[in-house]
Amino acid sequence: MSDTDSLDRRRMALYGWMLLAPALILLTTFAFLPTVTTVWQSLFSRGTARRPAEFIGAENYQYLFDDPVFWQVATNNLIYAGVTIPVSIVIALGMALWANGHLPGRGFIRAAYFTPTMLPMIAAANLWLFFYTPSIGLIDRIAGLFGIGATNWLGQPETALWAIIIVTIWKEAGFFMIFYLAALQTIPPDLREAAVIEGASRWTYTRRIVLPLLMPTTLFVMINAMINSVKLIDHLFILTKGGPNNASKLLLYWIWETAFSYFDRPTAAALTVMVLAVLGLVAVFQFRGLEKRIHYR
Amino acid sequence: MSARAETLPATGLRLPRLGLPSLDALGAWTLALIWIAPLVFAAWAAFHSPRDALAFDITAPWTLDNFAAAWVAAxxxxxxxxxxxxxxxxxxxxxxxxxxxxxxxxxxxxxxxxxxxxxxxxxxxxxxxxxxxxxxxxxxxxxxxxxxxxxxxxxxxxxxxxxxxxxxxxxxxxxxxxxxxxxxxxxxxxxxxxxxxxxxxxxxxxxxxxxxxxxxxxxxxxxxxxxxxxxxxxxxxxxxxxxxxxxxxxxxxxxxxxxxxxxxxxxxxxxxxxxxxxxxxxxx
The missing domain is CATH 1.10.3720.10 (MetI-like)
Structure with missing residues (x-):
């Protein structure tokens, strides 16, 4: 009896591993292995034809920390994250509250909010070029009506990053709306009825009942938004290329530029390690949330 | 009965009176129009000559020239x-x-x-x-x-x-x-x-x-x-x-x-x- 049991168990384990093998091989090849080689690579100097790469320890990191551009790009990315995350979440929440209601033209409203999500970032950037082009762009036309002169939104350091931020918010708010919409539909209508009977104002109902119930969704959306603040950089290629003078440069774009324009793999690797470390922190944060949820069940 | 029906629809605890759009409808529509504007505008521009597109001439004639030009270029x-x-x-x-x-x-x-x-x-x-x-x-x-x-x-x-x-x-x-x-x-x-x-x-x-x-x-x-x-x-x-x-x-x-x-x-x-x-x- 126990013999067949253990045989069965062993067979289960074997099947399990066999089923997992293809996915594990690919994950190892394109996620785990490159993570390790990135760390390794970041400890070596940039090899040339005459001088092969040699182990230099943390020198690449030191070099980056001494480089003002690094601090500028890191600051840009922090501002990018610090603005796009809360603003898109708040807009997404507003959108969801509206799109969930019985307003006239609800279908159109939902589609309008969600459409940017379906567009490639490159295409989105092309659309926005129209708005940002100095003096002939739509924004400047409107500004012109009020007697405000032409502004080179993408070409001056004070506004370039903000122009990028606006496109990102436009692109991701509708995506986050979906999750809030789903959560709103799970709130039982009795709660609203009860609130009405108690004479609660709409604001009180939203703040005291809806928002707390949406907390898990907010957490989920926030993690997505954090990841996006690293990932969403495609529009830089069209709109600013990180300029002027690095004013709108973000980390992932800089990694690309360092590796594929300046062919400086070790520095790009060191940068990648730092980005991975930040993402790892986000992951820990998320897994802890997951674990808590599992324990509650 | 009817009072209850009026207070229950999903958004807004109260239904707006007929005729005037509610503040919600106004906000939702404004945001929707802003959100769709880049796409609508690009679509409009794509069907007009570059000069008309940049001049925002709403009355300008429609054309497919841009599509023809884009199509052969790549x-x-x-x-x-x-x-x-x-x-x-x-x-x-x-x-x-x-x-x-x-x-x-x-x-x-x-x-x-x-x-x-x-x-x-x-x-x-x-x-x-x-x-x-x-x-x-x-x-x-x-x-x-x-x-x-x-x-x-x-x-x-x-x-x-x-x-x-x-x-x-x-x-x-x-x-x-x-x-x-x-x-x-x-x-x-x-x-x-x-x-x-x-x-x-x-x-x-x-x-x-x-x-x-x-x-x-x-x-x-x-x-x-x-x-x-x-x-x-x-x-x-x-x-x-x-x-x-x-x-x-x-x-x-x-x-x-x-x-x-x-x-x-x-x-x-x-x-x-x-x-x-x-x-x-x-x-x-």
Whole structure:
């Protein structure tokens, strides 16, 4: 009896591993292995034809920390994250509250909010070029009506990053709306009825009942938004290329530029390690949330 | 009765009086119009001569010249074909790999399963986009540089897909599996006859999200392609629209519209399904 049991168990384990093998091989090849080689690579100097790469320890990191551009790009990315995350979440929440209601033209409203999500970032950037082009762009036309002169939104350091931020918010708010919409539909209508009977104002109902119930969704959306603040950089290629003078440069774009324009793999690797470390922190944060949820069940 | 009906609709505790639009409707519509404006404006510009487009002459005559100019300026048909091949290859790979792995995690007990599952989930954070530098080296070493498979391979073992299918398979009642076994199904037979049919809506949702994601993906394809025969639409569009190329903005709009049209039209027709898909895929 126990013999067949253990045989069965062993067979289960074997099947399990066999089923997992293809996915594990690919994950190892394109996620785990490159993570390790990135760390390794970041400890070596940039090899040339005459001088092969040699182990230099943390020198690449030191070099980056001494480089003002690094601090500028890191600051840009922090501002990018610090603005796009809360603003898109708040807009997404507003959108969801509206799109969930019985307003006239609800279908159109939902589609309008969600459409940017379906567009490639490159295409989105092309659309926005129209708005940002100095003096002939739509924004400047409107500004012109009020007697405000032409502004080179993408070409001056004070506004370039903000122009990028606006496109990102436009692109991701509708995506986050979906999750809030789903959560709103799970709130039982009795709660609203009860609130009405108690004479609660709409604001009180939203703040005291809806928002707390949406907390898990907010957490989920926030993690997505954090990841996006690293990932969403495609529009830089069209709109600013990180300029002027690095004013709108973000980390992932800089990694690309360092590796594929300046062919400086070790520095790009060191940068990648730092980005991975930040993402790892986000992951820990998320897994802890997951674990808590599992324990509650 | 009627008072109760008036206070219950989902938004706003009170219905606006007929006639005047409520503040909500006003806000929602304003935001919707702002959100759709870039697209509407580009669409309008694409059908007008560059000079009229930039002059915002609403009365200007409509023209298809921009589309003609854009169409001959780049191998769009080839780019379309490449993108179709790319999303199909990735989806096919993902469906097979994630099904097998999801099945393993959902129904097989083996030592190290929990640890492995966390490792897989970690890939949600170690984004392929961030690893472009080393993945470029690996793909080149495998001889996959500038191939469709090379663009697709890093995305095939999708942690997200594995997770979704694991959840879906876990919800299948064990009795169904046992019934199938009594009828003589083996492990793979059970997967094919019981689990996969039960998870159909999840597959559909995942497929839509995957296609939309990879239709739009840019950075990694940019890194691993360098010829017309493999470049997807997004990369083609970025080369076309780069400021250095000196193409005027009305033609860029036309090209942009052409390249987003298939997905956008599909979205507008199957709006419900798309939204459902994103919802289903997003809720964990």
């Amino acid at each position: 191998p769009w048909l080839r780019y379309f074909f490449n993108t179709m091949m790319l999303v199909t290859t990735i989806l096919a790979g993902q469906l097979v790999l994630c099904t097998l792995a999801g099945y393993a995690f959902a129904r097989f007990a083996f030592p190290g399963r929990e640890v492995l599952f966390y490792l897989v989930l970690l890939q949600l954070f170690i984004l392929p986009e961030v690893l472009i530098v080393e993945n470029y080296v690996i793909v080149s070493r495998l001889g996959l540089f500038d191939t469709i498979l090379g663009i697709g391979a890093p995305y095939m073992a999708s942690a997200f897909g594995i997770f979704l299918l694991r959840q879906a398979f876990k919800q299948v009642p064990k009795e169904l599996e046992e019934a199938a076994r009594v009828e003589g199904c083996g492990w793979l037979g059970v997967l094919w006859r019981v689990y996969i049919p039960a998870a159909k809506p999840v597959y559909l949702a995942y497929a839509l999200v995957s296609v939309a994601t990879h239709w739009n993906n840019f950075l990694w394809p940019l890194v691993v392609t360098n010829s017309t025969t493999t470049r997807p639409l997004t990369v083609g569009l970025s080369l076309f629209a780069a400021p250095e190329s000196g193409v005027n903005i009305a033609v860029i709009s036309a090209a942009t519209l052409m390249s987003i049209a298939p997905l956008l039209v599909a979205f507008l027709i199957f709006q419900r399904q798309f939204l459902q898909a994103f919802l289903r895929a997003g809720i964990r």
